Amino acid sequence: MNLFSRFRQRLIKRYMQLTGAIIFILLILIYGFVGSLVYNNFIDQAQMLATEEAEELTYIVSDGKTLPDFPSDDNHTQKYLNKIFYYIYDRDGNLIKYSNKIDWSTAAINEKITTDALLNGQPEIHSVFTQKKDFRFFVIARETAYYNGMYAGKVYAGFDVSRDLMFLARLLLWIILLLIGVFFIINKIANFMANNAMQPIIESFERQTLFAANASHELRTPLSVLMSGLDILKDDTDNKLSAFSQEIINDMKDEILNMRTLIGNLLLLARSDSSAINLKKEVIPAEQLITNVLNRFMTIAAGKNIELLLSGDTQNVNIYADAKHVEEILTILLDNAVKYTPKGGKICIGTTLQKNMVSIFISNTGHGIAADDLPHIFDRFYRSADTQKYEGNGLGLSIAKALAEKNDGRLSAASEQNSKTVFTLYLPQKDFPM
Structure with missing residues (x-):
């Protein structure tokens, strides 16, 4: 792994x-x-x-x-x-x-x-x-x-x-030759010791990953049953449910949907950890992907009076990756950008070329991320004090980072408090590992 x-x-x-x-x-x-x-x-x-x-x-x-x-x-x-x-x-x-x-x-x-x-x-x-x-x-x-x-x-x-x-x-020459030989031996010993030290940790992690994947998979069925039961109960007019009962049923449905999303995210991370994610990498026009994702957030952004801007020339930019994974990453980043951008703010998305890599950046105005929180934002379930008032479970950026690395890319973040936050996704233009 x-x-x-x-x-x-x-x-x-x-x-x-x-x-x-x-x-x-x-x-x-x-x-x-x-x-x-x-x-x-x-x-x-x-x-x-x-x-x-x-x-x-x-x-x-x-x-x-x-x-x-x-x-x-x-x-x-x-x-x-x-x-x-x-x-x-x-x-x-x-x-x-x-x-x-x-x-x-x-x-x-x-x-x-x-x-x-x-x-x-x-x-x-x-x-x-x-x-x-x-x-x-x-x-x-x-x-x-x-x-x-x-x-x-x-x-x-x-x-x-x-x-x-x-x-x-x-004597100095012999010492140099001896050092070279010693470093070679140390490398062999270090590999042997590191492998022995890591083996129990890897086995334990694999067992936990397998458990998380199996548990997430098994929990989906009872959640689906609960959701179906609530839908039947809500549509059953003979029960003549009160408005308060209807509100409780709606709250239960919302929680089940949140639970289903959380379980889906856990299952995705478990598969990522176990290298079970299927990759279908191909050359994809960046403009097509970005436009598809932007269209999903037009209505939400308009509701908050947020301006969505497309920056740079994306027409002749291609990336080599799994299209579904890139869409998932951009969806997570744009969802966060819309969530944390105040009313009347601005979100900008664009691309730049760097040697054999394409960088897709998403910047948004707002409070930004505190310097103490910035190194931890990709940690699983990490949520800073400033984000506690927003919905979420702290897995979105972890998933985006994992998917980026699966596609031979990487994800980085930079922020200026009370100014802006920029997330940059780096992906190869061709079959050239980073």
Whole structure:
């Protein structure tokens, strides 16, 4: 059923949004934590390396000679030296010692040293677009050395972090792929849970719908019998009924007619809920339908001095729907318009085209619908305080909405208090579901 299908989709959407948001936030937090650890490790290592080289500069100043480099005979030391770099400058800005075996980084590091824009104790990560058309990254730190309270020089040190950052990039890609997979799994789980949750509700609703349909059908017979009996009783002149008795019989007939209308409406809604309504959709001229319905209300409207207007060009407008259903919808809307339009008011009906849809609007002057009542007017048996003084059972708009949706259309309402109310029926021009 349409109602439960939409509710199931909303339930699945909400479950996916909630669960997906939790998993997304959790994965982002994990990635952020890992990225923060890696970044802080880069900064700490770069700062430590710069501090070590600043200590070497102090040793050079004090002893007048440089320390020997690490022996590069073992494989681990060689890998370490190939990854790091350092530049040591004396107090006059002369380069007295350096080491840099990272071939792609030389120009970028020299630019950083030349500009001397780094601050002590604040390492920075920089990217390099190499001649091989790829990005590489290095972290660089600056440290100033002092000897006996006097400025001794400065050092720049850092190392290659490309592999670690590429690892973070691959980790992010894996997280994205994982999220896609998780959302797919969540969708399957959400469908399964929504179906299980909705099944008892659907079965209960179907039982209630079947009961309403059967009860409505069964009640029609005794009402017909009562109506026939009252007609016989009223026409029986031998009984010589008083005027008061005749009035009571008329009141009883009116109530039976109201009851018959209510039962017919309940039966129509029950069939709509159970998809038992027969559809005979065809291309219909809108002008023909509108004119037929308008003619039924001419006399009633004239009695209240209400002006009925036909707006727009309806001659070349066709709709694709069940003619009886459209007439029923327009009858309900016009009946309400005439009922709630004050004497001397105006009712306007017309059509407009919107892509593959035709909109038929019915507007009427009057008190309008309160903003608090507007969202509920299509609810079954809903009647606002302002409408209690009028006859009705609160099912007309529910039936109109149900019939519109059965024909792949929809019904909407807008109102300005103490001004006007507009109901708009949207229907397809051809066999093109909305």
